[in-house]
Amino acid sequence: MDWATIKLKTILAKEVLVESFREQTPSRAESVYVLLVSTFLAILLITNLITAKYFVIGTILLTAGAITYPFTFLLNDIITEVYGKRKAKLAVWLGLMASIFMVVILQIANGVPIYEGSPVEQRTFQSVFSFTPGIVLGSMVAYLVAQFTDIYLFSFCRRLTKGKHLWLRNNVSTLISQLLDTIIFGVIAWIVWPLLDLSNVSKPVAWSTWYQVIIAEYIFKVIFTLLSTPLVYLGVYATKRWVKAL
Secondary structure: OOHHHHHHHHHHHHHHHHHHHHOOOOOHHHHHHHHHHHHHHHHHHHHHHHOOOEEEEOOEEEEOHHHHOHHHHHHHHHHHHHHOHHHHHHHHHHHHHHHHHHHHHHHHHHHOOOOOOOOOOHHHHHHHHOOOHHHHHHHHHHHHHHHHHHHHHHHHHHHHOOOOOHHHHHHHHHHHHHHHHHHHHHHHHHHHHHHHOOOOOOOOOOHHHHHHHHHHHHHHHHHHHHHOHHHHHHHHHHHHHHOOOO
16 A cells, blocks of 8 residues: 555545544533533623722612622532532633633724724723723733632632532632632722823722722622532532433
8 A cells, every 4th residue: 555545545545534533513511511601601701891980878888790700610610519620620721712802803893993883982892892901911911810710719619528518619719819809909900000001091090999999899709709609519410310310
């Protein structure tokens, strides 16, 4: 058999393998994982879009992103519990890529010339969908640190408790990672970046305002985490049932 024939058979074998892979039906475990990650990404992107709005509950000042962002930790804990650390880390990296892509597209959309008959004015569009570099940098760094901390702490507590006490590893990992997320974002976006900004457009937030917002946001996240513990149990149970792991 000459070399050309061997090469042709190798190419044909690869084509058959690729085609069989394309036609392969995803398993239930793969389908549920895609569903969980898709929900994780959707919530993360929604958080990035609404976080510029602030609201008050009584005397507590919060960002609108505080409503949705804690759900990303809930979903990440479910993914870590059912699929393991590697699949959870993949979800985090996909979230970072999706966030960067969203920021790039919004910047392009802000820059293209507006049609004079556009129902949304340029000024309005920019005020809603413009991201300052400090907020982008702060949110990205805080996201990576907090999500990976959550995964590692959750996995560590799972090994420590030998797979028992889901409520413990969920709360410990989430409360610590949420604290890191809140502080890192607040420091970079509201203090570090304004000091580095040569345009002098932004100024550092006063300490009295900074710590009040940080404390208020974290208290809100603590309450949400504690109240959402049953949702973690429900999510893990339902996911395992769907993938026939029980």
